[in-house]
Amino acid sequence: MTEAHPQAYVLRGARPYGTDPVDVVLADGVVAALGAPGTVTVPDGAREIDAQGYVLLPGLVDLHTHLREPGREDAETVFSGTRAAAAGGFTAVHAMANTTPTQDTAGVVEQVYRLGQEAGWVDVHPVGAVTVGLGGEKLAELGAMADSAARVRVFSDDGKCVHDPVLMRRALEYVKAFDGVVAQHAQEPRLTEGAQMNEGVVSAQIGLTGWPAVAEESIIARDVLLAEHVGSRLHVCHLSTAGSVEIVRWAKGRGIDVTAEVTPHHLVLTDELARDYDPVFKVNPPLRTAADVEAVRQGLADGTIDIVATDHAPHPVEDKDCEWSAAAFGMTGLETALSVVQQTMVDTGRMTWADVARVLSENPARIGRIDATQGRPVALGEPANLTLVDPSATRTIDGRTQVTASSNTPFAGTRLPGRVVATFLRGRATVLDGAVVDTAAGTPTSLEGAAR
Amino acid sequence: MKHLLTTQGLAKDDAILLLDTAAQMAATQSRENKKLPTLRGRTVVNLFYEDSTRTRISFETAAKRLSADVINFSAKGSSVSKGESLKDTALTLHAMGADAVVVRHSASGAAHQLAHAGWLDAGVLNAGDGMHQHPTQALLDAFTIRRHLVGGVGHDGRGADTSAGADLAGLRVAIVGDVLHSRVARSNVYLLHTLGAEVTLVAPPTLVPVGVETWPCRVSYHLDKTLEQWQPDAVMMLRVQRERMSGGSGAFFPSPMEYSRKFGFDAHRLAVLPDHAVVLHPGPMNRGLEISAAAADHERSVIVEQVANGVAVRMAALYLLLSGEVSENTDERTAP
Numbered sequence: 001m002t003e004a005h006p007q008a009y010v011l012r013g014a015r016p017y018g019t020d021p022v023d024v025v026l027a028d029g030v031v032a033a034l035g036a037p038g039t040v041t042v043p044d045g046a047r048e049i050d051a052q053g054y055v056l057l058p059g060l061v062d063l064h065t066h067l068r069e070p071g072r073e074d075a076e077t078v079f080s081g082t083r084a085a086a087a088g089g090f091t092a093v094h095a096m097a098n099t100t101p102t103q104d105t106a107g108v109v110e111q112v113y114r115l116g117q118e119a120g121w122v123d124v125h126p127v128g129a130v131t132v133g134l135g136g137e138k139l140a141e142l143g144a145m146a147d148s149a150a151r152v153r154v155f156s157d158d159g160k161c162v163h164d165p166v167l168m169r170r171a172l173e174y175v176k177a178f179d180g181v182v183a184q185h186a187q188e189p190r191l192t193e194g195a196q197m198n199e200g201v202v203s204a205q206i207g208l209t210g211w212p213a214v215a216e217e218s219i220i221a222r223d224v225l226l227a228e229h230v231g232s233r234l235h236v237c238h239l240s241t242a243g244s245v246e247i248v249r250w251a252k253g254r255g256i257d258v259t260a261e262v263t264p265h266h267l268v269l270t271d272e273l274a275r276d277y278d279p280v281f282k283v284n285p286p287l288r289t290a291a292d293v294e295a296v297r298q299g300l301a302d303g304t305i306d307i308v309a310t311d312h313a314p315h316p317v318e319d320k321d322c323e324w325s326a327a328a329f330g331m332t333g334l335e336t337a338l339s340v341v342q343q344t345m346v347d348t349g350r351m352t353w354a355d356v357a358r359v360l361s362e363n364p365a366r367i368g369r370i371d372a373t374q375g376r377p378v379a380l381g382e383p384a385n386l387t388l389v390d391p392s393a394t395r396t397i398d399g400r401t402q403v404t405a406s407s408n409t410p411f412a413g414t415r416l417p418g419r420v421v422a423t424f425l426r427g428r429a430t431v432l433d434g435a436v437v438d439t440a441a442g443t444p445t446s447l448e449g450a451a452r
Numbered sequence: 453m454k455h456l457l458t459t460q461g462l463a464k465d466d467a468i469l470l471l472d473t474a475a476q477m478a479a480t481q482s483r484e485n486k487k488l489p490t491l492r493g494r495t496v497v498n499l500f501y502e503d504s505t506r507t508r509i510s511f512e513t514a515a516k517r518l519s520a521d522v523i524n525f526s527a528k529g530s531s532v533s534k535g536e537s538l539k540d541t542a543l544t545l546h547a548m549g550a551d552a553v554v555v556r557h558s559a560s561g562a563a564h565q566l567a568h569a570g571w572l573d574a575g576v577l578n579a580g581d582g583m584h585q586h587p588t589q590a591l592l593d594a595f596t597i598r599r600h601l602v603g604g605v606g607h608d609g610r611g612a613d614t615s616a617g618a619d620l621a622g623l624r625v626a627i628v629g630d631v632l633h634s635r636v637a638r639s640n641v642y643l644l645h646t647l648g649a650e651v652t653l654v655a656p657p658t659l660v661p662v663g664v665e666t667w668p669c670r671v672s673y674h675l676d677k678t679l680e681q682w683q684p685d686a687v688m689m690l691r692v693q694r695e696r697m698s699g700g701s702g703a704f705f706p707s708p709m710e711y712s713r714k715f716g717f718d719a720h721r722l723a724v725l726p727d728h729a730v731v732l733h734p735g736p737m738n739r740g741l742e743i744s745a746a747a748a749d750h751e752r753s754v755i756v757e758q759v760a761n762g763v764a765v766r767m768a769a770l771y772l773l774l775s776g777e778v779s780e781n782t783d784e785r786t787a788p
Contacts, residue, residue, distance in 0.1 A: 205663070321569075
C-alpha cells in the first residue's frame, strides 16, 4: 500500500532487542534516524509514541501459517489471517500450500500472493506444494512457482509427509536450481494410521490411537541423510520430540544444511491435556511429554532449532466441537506466539530478546529467502518492518476476542506475558496502541471469516 | 455419583457399594415379579452409536426392571446416519428431559464429553467408549468373581452369596488377549486393582499398548507360564477382533492358528488352574480362536452367569446414578 503523505513516527525510549533506550524515527518506509533519547531529528508531523520500557524487534516472520484461502474461508481468509498476524507482531508470513485448490501451480500461488498484497497487513509469501494436490506421487511444477510473481522459495506438502524417499530426493535436488528449500512435515504415514495423540502413558490410559515419536524421527533421520547425499537444503517443520532434536543436532554437527522449527505450543503444552478429550488440544504433530518440551526448549536455546513458527491452523467451531477422533488437527497461534516464547524462553532466562529476534524474524526470513526486506537489523536505513512489545504486560487469552476468524486457541483462559503494542510494515502502522489499524490496510476481498 | 464414566479413580467404597447394591438387585431377580418401582417416572436413554445388541438389551432390561421409561436411540435409522453431531443429539436429549443417558460410542472420550461439555445435565453412564473404558463390564466381572471366590457361591451358581462388603484382596486375575484395543481390559485393570486383586495381562507384545508401564498390573507374553507358575484364581479371556489378523504387514499376529496355540484357552490350560478357579469372557466369544468350546462350556466357566449379573450390576449403577447415593463423582483426574 502506498500513501500520498506517509505518516512518520518517532518511538521514544524504545529498547532495540531489549538493550538501552533510544529514539527511533520511521519515515519513508525506513528507519530514518536512531539515537540516544532526545538526540534525533524528528520530521514535522511525526506521530510520537511513548515506547519507554518497550522492546523493539525486527518485524516477526512466520515460516508456517495456514491462511485457509482459497477453500476454507469459513475458518480464515488471507485478510483475516494476515490481520491476526499483524496483531501478533508479524510483518511477513509464509502461507502453507494445503488450500483448496492446492497451491501447486503458479496460478494458485499468485492468487494467494495477490490476496496478501491487497490485504496489506503483512507480506504474504505462498509456500508451494511439493507434489500435485499434496498427493505424494508426482512433483508439482516447482520451477513455475519459483518463477511466478509469488517467487516461491519454500516448498512443502505440510499436513502430509513427502514419504516416498525417491520423490523426496528428487524434490531436494530440483529446488537447488532456484535456491529453494523443502520443508518437510515429518510423519511416517504407516506408523501413524488413525493416530490421534502422542503414543505413550497417556494414550495407553485414555484409549486413543498413538502417534509415536519414531514416526517423526525416522523421517527426519532419512531426510538429513538424503540432504547430505545430494547437497541440498532441508527444513524440518514443527519438530516435536527429544529424539528429533538429537538427530538435527547430529546432522548439523556433520555440516548438513538442515534447519528446524518448533511451534509455540510444543514449547509449553503436553499430552496430559488430552485427558479431558477437548479437541482444542488435538494437533499434528501431537503434544508430547514434559521431557520432549524440555528438549525442544534446550534445542531452541542452543541453536539446534533455528526458528519458532506458529503452524497457525484455524478451524471453525464445528470441526472442534465434537468427538476427539472426529475433530480436525490444529490450533491457532499467530496472536500468542511471541508471548509463549517470552514465557518459556525469555522470562526463564534461557534466551535474550536478541535471540527472540533471531528465531522469530532473522532466521525464518533467511530460510524463506526474504531476508533482503524482512528480518533485517534494527538500524539506520533499514526497512521499517518492526514490532514494539510491552514485555511487562499480561493478557488473559480469549479465543472469541482474537483477531483470527477462528477461536481454536489452546491458551483460552490462560494468562500470558507480553503484548504487541505496535507493528510497522515498511513504516506504516498495522497495529498501534495494541489494536489493529483498520484504516491502514486494504479491504477484504471476501467477507466470510473476516467478519471480525 | 453423577456419572459413571471410568473405573480409573473410582473410590473403593463406591465400588463396593456398587457391588453390594448389585447383590441386592440380583436377589430380587429370582422372584416371580422382577420389577421394582424405584425409578418410576424417570427417563433413561440408551444412546448407542455402535451395534451392541447384548449390552443394549442388558441396560434396557435393567432400566425396565427399575420401572424407568426407556428410550432406545441407535445410530442406525436415526438422525446420526444423516450426520447429526454428538452435540446436537445431546442437546436434543436434554430438551426431551432425559434423566440418564447410557452411551456406547466408537470414539474414546465420547461419554466424558457428554458428561462434561455442558451439552446436557443428565447423568451419563458409559456403556463403552472406543478403546477407553466400559465400567459396567468391569463391575459385573468383579461381581461375578466376588460371588464365586469370596461369597462361596458354587460353580453351579447356586448357594448364598456371603460376600457383602468384601473386596477382592489377594485374588489373582489373568486378563488374556487383545489388551491394546480393549476397553474391557482397561476397565478391569483399574477396578480389580482398587478392589485389592492382583492382575496380570497376558498378550503377544503387539497387543500390549506402549505406555502400559503405569498401569497397576503385571504384563506377561506367555499364557502357559502365567497359568502354571502364577496360578490365577480367575482367567478372563478377551475377544479378538477378526480385523486384527488381517491387514498384511499391519496384522498383529501371524495367523489365527498361532494365536490360538499360544493364547487360546482350552481344556488343557484349564486343567492347570486351581480347582476353585473360574473362567470369564465378556462375549461375544470366538469359539475356537481365543477360547475353545470345551473351556467355554466347562462347569468352571461363568460366562453365562456374567450375562445375568450384568443386569443386576446395571440396575445398581442406574439406581445409584439417579438416586445419588455414592459419595463422589467418578473422574479419571482423581486417578493415581
